[in-house]
Amino acid sequence: EIVMTQSPATLSVSPGERATLSCRASQSVSSNLGWYQQKPGQAPRLLIYGAYARATGIPARFSGSGSGTEFTLTISSLQSEDFAIYYCQQYDNWPLTFGGGTKVEIK
């Protein structure tokens, strides 16, 4: 099983600032990596797939990068609605696995 490790566990950021979230895979997943946002009481929402492709309707301030074992989700200028938990997910190998999440909170 591929283990996905996200860091940091919690990120404190002021509105308008840049946020950088990391995701590391225990072995290469090529570019088969997605990012999801989850707000309290809501289902996850797909942000990024294929490591860098934005899903339908996702604002351009969200960008993904990386390949192999190291990935990054960048939120260029945090808006109030962006404070949430973010999960990465690999789909290169079975079983499909998620990282433990990064909580982005208001500083």
Place this chain on the structure above:
Amino acid sequence: EVQLVESGGAVVQPGGSLRLSCAASGFTFDDYTVHWVRQAPGKGLEWVSLIRFDGGSTDYADSVKGRFTISRDNSKNSLYLQMNSLRAEDTALYYCAKDIGSGSGSYTFDHWGQGTLVTVSS
């Protein structure tokens, strides 16, 4: 608009059984692989199972293999999860999720339901 509506969650005793359902609308259901993903209270996400567009193949997480069975009825635009021999660690919110890719799937989830809660407790 894509909609996925789960139902069937309940409180069940350890060793018991439950059947979850997911009603899909707003897309051509029989073109897509669909999944179950769960989330224990206050915890992260865990993929549970998938069934490909035509029901021809399925896959399961090791934690549920042999106990859970996924199925679909394309004539009813519905997905199911039969859960047997339930354990306390199966307690979670169960989400139905649509694969982003048509056909055999791309294994990323572009639409999710709101979930149905399964609690395994005596």
